[in-house]
Amino acid sequence: MTYQALMFDIDGTLTNSQPAYTTVMREVLATYGKPFSDAQAQKTFPMAAEQAMAELGIAASEFDHFQAQYEDVMASHYDEIDLYPGITTLFERLPADLRLGIVTSQRRNELESGMRNYPFMMRMTVTISADDTERRKPDPQPLLTALGMVNVAPENALFIGDSLSDEQTAHAANVDFGLASWGMDPNAEHVHVAHRFEQPLDILELFK
Incomplete structure (x- = not known):
């Protein structure tokens, strides 16, 4: 058709964008005291932010703060995508x-x-x-x-x-x-x- x-x-x-995503998520998750493995990057990359947070053990109440951090860090990595x-x-x-x-x-x-x-x-x-x-x-x-x-x-x-x-x-x-x-x-x-x-x-x- x-x-x-x-x-x-x-x-x-x-x-x-997965390489930049992995870099940014590692930096953001470090502020929560959490590591971020390549396997976790592969699994969470296709997910919406809320789904990824749940998978990684970040409380839903942290969404606005988490997303603001992510966007702030990602802003310096757009040229890597x-x-x-x-x-x-x-x-x-x-x-x-x-x-x-x-x-x-x-x-x-x-x-x-x-x-x-x-x-x-x-x-x-x-x-x-x-x-x-x-x-x-x-x-x-x-x-x-x-x-x-x-x-x-x-x-x-x-x-x-x-x-x-x-x-x-x-x-x-x-x-x-x-x-x-x-x-x-x-x-x-x-x-x-x-x-x-x-x-x-x-x-x-x-x-x-």
Whole structure:
């Protein structure tokens, strides 16, 4: 089928941000007297902030303080985050009438600070951050909100992400899921996958 809209996750899909995430989380967790292993980084990287905090034993009441520390430290590491090869070319070649958007668990400030220098952001019709809906991925509300804003029915859209949370979000919203294999969690067992993309430019095959 020909999709009318493509929605994208950011971390692990558009940007290779896990190395910076690991560095920042180690610094923040040190203030709580907690270590942060590579295995913990792999497990928590795809999670929303609240999920990661619970996994790491940080009280939910610490959310605002924890998130403020994370964003403050991350601000000095944005230059360490790179786009995956082919992402810029992908957006240059996607059909001009295709509605594009971002659905992320990042906070609005992190989204805008981290992505503002990429020209392809001008093509985004909608961006949904963790601040924009009451519920967050893997709840379908963020994705359905984005599709409502671009006036595209779920059955005419594709959500592209790398994590099990992204897959669950798409499935709950009755939206096809495209797995970004270049950033996927190697330990996740993906079940509801309409398309598996080995590299970003493979997405263009949908529109030939």
